[in-house]
Amino acid sequence: MRSSELSSRISQQLIQDIASGAIAVGQHVGAQQVADRYGVSRTPVRDALNTLQARGLLKRQANRGYFVPDNISDALDQWHEDQDARSVDPYQKLADDWLVNRIPEEVTEQFLRQEYGWTKTKVNEILVRATREGWAERKEGYGWRLLPVAKTPESFDQIYRFRLSIEPVAMMEPTFILDRKVLKEQRRLQEHMLETDLGSMLDETLLANGSIFHEEIIKLSGNPFFLMALQRVNRMRRLMEYRAKIDRERLVVQCTEHLEILELLEKGDVVDASYKMRQHLSGALKRKSPIAWSWASDSEK
Amino acid sequence: MRSSELSSRISQQLIQDIASGAIAVGQHVGAQQVADRYGVSRTPVRDALNTLQARGLLKRQANRGYFVPDNISDALDQWHEDQDARSVDPYQKLADDWLVNRIPEEVTEQFLRQEYGWTKTKVNEILVRATREGWAERKEGYGWRLLPVAKTPESFDQIYRFRLSIEPVAMMEPTFILDRKVLKEQRRLQEHMLETDLGSMLDETLLANGSIFHEEIIKLSGNPFFLMALQRVNRMRRLMEYRAKIDRERLVVQCTEHLEILELLEKGDVVDASYKMRQHLSGALKRKSPIAWSWASDSEK
DNA sequence: TATTGCACTTTTATAACTAAAAAGCCAATA
């Protein structure tokens, strides 16, 4: 059974979907279906499904497909333990090193290849992603420049101020569509969060929850530029939050507020929902820095 | 005298800066100074300056540097003629082909290499840029997906709606700084536009003018996320406008409105300036499609 | 009839080498 990078990514994603409840217990998980969802062929999906089945996260019925078993919690716990020693994503590694000033502002590809032992393509792939997510850019000549944005405590506030300017407005766009199906699905996810023991969930899953909710709502605006802008700042925010201790109590408040917004939308009360969204974001902004900015001091050495 | 891609880009940029008035007549243009501005070494800058000097766009004084000559208009006209047969930027070529549906939504790198005769690195470079500018993304497995955003007449409206939600708000940010130096420079550029014969200016120069003004203003907000978002939609807008006939009369109105906003800011009247900005953008939105959407019909075949 | 399993094709990654381009340095000069 092969286990390429892509199939590992698919495994991770599937586990997260199962843990977050996006894929329900007992549900059928077919290779073709998963392949379509992620836009890949069945080859890497099959490897991923095989791996998950081997670890008891999926049950297999010959020639009928894979299913989420009843005893999924145990298997998930087991999997979490196994993963504790998992290797860190190179992208996160670079982001991390940049945040704590372990690498200079300007780097050459060669420097990264030597420093991390990455191949030419790997370096390129990582830098492209960093470029897309807004914290790196190619210099005109040789080398790359890493941007100080998203490095400081201020950027957290700045991101929330930016979101305050787009999210409530997006909900008032003339092309906004109250898609009941989306609202229902989001309600299900938020309620699932509240019902589940948050301590047993992966940090990634918890962080993803907030982003997904807001992105699904802004998507309803029918204006893709609002979505693109939100996705971009969310990715940056997660770079920072990745290093932080998550305040799980705060998450309960977050989910509750999400549900309140959903309720207003389900009633068709878009204006109040937009207002509530504004309050929701203001609340996050007003809170004292929700993250221990342990690394900010490093830059003052 | 070499003429690499980078040094050609620098030449282009310098000419545009001279044409738009960012570099004034008689001003000294030193190699080191230019190199610092663009973040490159003197090597490609020297090639560029040499090229420009050879065409009479710069005057050289031995060991003292280059200067913008008095008779720059003639030299610029001459240069424009020479450039008429200039080769199209591969990036624009791909964008163009995508806009008129000459290439499929999903492409492999190999396809592009064969179709356009580009090298592996070139293909990568172009796709990375398209990714950064938001209209392409890597598929999970092989291949790339081109996004339909920025292909339709609606996107034009959507971009303006988005800008309406961020630009006036950004001016009201608590960190907004009224930088007189920036305002003065922008006033100079806008007045230069009005004084110059627009017919003699390159389309690129005219299109860049509007973007730069708005980006400089939003930069004053002190919140880089507003700037990043604006830059992104501006780049997309220019992809579309690149194909269009420019309404030069409209540009006069545009510059005048820019000057009005500057005037309010110079008086320290940020609130009114923000309101004027809103009106300015609304005006552009309300105008009937400013572009002949010649290619939109192609998709309905 | 939907799904898997498997063989086969296409596409991309990797590595090593050569050519081209950019960066960096220092002496020469107005």
Added chain:
DNA sequence: TATTGGCTTTTTAGTTATAAAAGTGCAATA
């Protein structure tokens, strides 16, 4: 004393062969 000119060093682009990974079609099976 700032600036250019020419030179050397460093970095990246281009090329080719080979391995690995992903995509694709079709028969087998519950």
